[in-house]
Amino acid sequence: MATQHASLKRLRPPLSGFIVDGFNFCEADVRHYLLTHAHSDHTCGLHASFDLGTVYCSSVTARVLRATIGLPEKRITTIDVGQSIEVEGVQITALDAGHCPGSLMFLLEHLATGHTALHTGDMRASQDVREAVCAALLRRGLLRLCHRCNHSPSPTTSAIAATAAATAAAETTDAAASPSPLAVDVLYLDTTYSSPRWRFPPQPDALRCLAAVTAAELRREPRTLFVVGSYQVGKEKAIAAVARAAGGRALLSERRALSLKLCGLWDAELHTVDAADPQVRVHVMPLSAGVEAHEAMGALLQRHGERYAAVVTFRPTGWAYSKSDEAGLPKPWVEGAGSTRMYGVPYSEHSSWEELQAYTDTAHGVIQWERSLVVIASLQP
Incomplete structure (x- = not known):
């Protein structure tokens, strides 16, 4: 189940105005609550009378919340895969987490400082999901390709980056022509199977x-x-x-x-x-x-x-x-x-060890995480 620790729910400054999947850890100065999906270990603490702020989630998750918990529609703001919204100077982009229906990852950019965080929630980092993340980072100018670094790319990540670049180029020519360095400062990662023993199949x-x-x-x-x-x-x-x-x-x-x-x-x-x-x-x-x-x-x-x-x-x-x-x-x-x-x-809706490696590859992958990479365990066995 999801780790229940307050320190893992509230995002680090300057994004500390947001709590993710942490309704048991609401704080008086926080009015924005991101919900990655509708599993009970992530919604625990959320109830029909919740009035401490706005819940941001996918349309699917919103329907589930209204029908099963009775959360009023006025408390929910929906954001679906590929969409972005701005909340108090923070750009929030929703990405497919590949976990369960309606599951999201959240890419957050603090517009005044450029500080960026990616929260995966529960995630199955299949190739399709990784390609979508690469494309989103390219569009936001947050990705550099391997020819800018001194490492040799793995075949898998090279193919992903090439596909992502082509996807982004079709939508935003400038991003593909002149990719900026990756600037994700903090990665909040689903680490359910973060051991080499978990090499289950796609x-x-x-x-x-x-x-x-x-x-x-x-x-x-x-x-x-x-x-x-x-x-x-x-x-x-x-x-x-x-x-x-x-x-x-x-x-x-x-x-x-x-x-x-x-x-x-x-x-x-x-x-x-x-x-x-x-x-x-x-x-x-x-x-x-x-x-x-x-x-x-x-x-x-x-x-x-x-x-x-x-x-x-x-x-x-x-x-x-x-x-x-x-x-x-x-x-x-x-x-x-x-x-x-x-x-x-071994049918899993979480990432295998290899998929986690491909997602966070810092040594030989096409994606290079710049600045400080902070991996925070979102889950425990």
């Missing part, structure tokens, strides 16, 4: 793994019910991958269905709230692990014994990564004489 590979396991389990037992662990917002791609591979629909609670609709991701071909729907092949439930998951699967079999002969649960999370699974499909934890099976699949 999301598309993990989704293909989910589909392959689903197909294999159906060959083993055609009357298999699949369970996908999920949050109230997030893991939507994993749910869809399993439902498609199973050839049916995913059953969701009314609350989970509402969040999909608020995020604009409801698909009547893939989702239902009708437990009697004959096309239900997948149940969506909160993420769980261990004995509790097998007990829940056993209870499902008891309730639906005539319909299903086996239950397979997926835990789509980066914590499920194991180097031993790289050679093939992950191995299940089997109970109940094979009738209940649980797979951990």
Whole structure:
């Protein structure tokens, strides 16, 4: 969950008029609260009667806040990916964080001093996300390319910078023709998996793994019910991958269905709230692990014994990564004489170690972070 320390929530001067994901740490002299996304460990402390300032978030997050927390619309200012607003002499640009629906990174520029900070919130720094960040920095004159420095670029970061330069050139010729030195003074970074051991695959590979396991389990037992662990917002791609591979629909609670609709991701071909729907092949439930998951699967079999002969649960999370699974499909934890099976699949909505390296590369990458790079842990395991 997100680290709950006041020192990590309020930005450093001269941006100290802003608090990010820190509603448990409101201060009397702060009226501007940036919210990166709608996960409960980032909204904790935010309630319907909040009146200490303005909450800045994406349109998707705003819809979730209004529907689930009851936060009044007058307390919210929306800013979506690619948009910029000026708040008391600070330019705020929203960037895609690649984490969950509506998730944002915030690039802040103090216009009077030139001081700049980038707050990633929770982030999956895929190549697309990194390219978008490069393009935004180029547009703002905050990026220099590798030919200005003495380091050899890695192939991956070279390709990203080239793509970003081309994107920025199409929009602002001057920025591409004469890029300025990068001037991000402070980086607030999602460090959930900041260890070399976490080398889990890109999301598309993990989704293909989910589909392959689903197909294999159906060959083993055609009357298999699949369970996908999920949050109230997030893991939507994993749910869809399993439902498609199973050839049916995913059953969701009314609350989970509402969040999909608020995020604009409801698909009547893939989702239902009708437990009697004959096309239900997948149940969506909160993420769980261990004995509790097998007990829940056993209870499902008891309730639906005539319909299903086996239950397979997926835990789509980066914590499920194991180097031993790289050679093939992950191995299940089997109970109940094979009738209940649980797979951990390293589908993550946070960055892998390699992605974090590519995002913050200071030694050999195309991007050179100038001045002082301060990496502040946004998350803890």
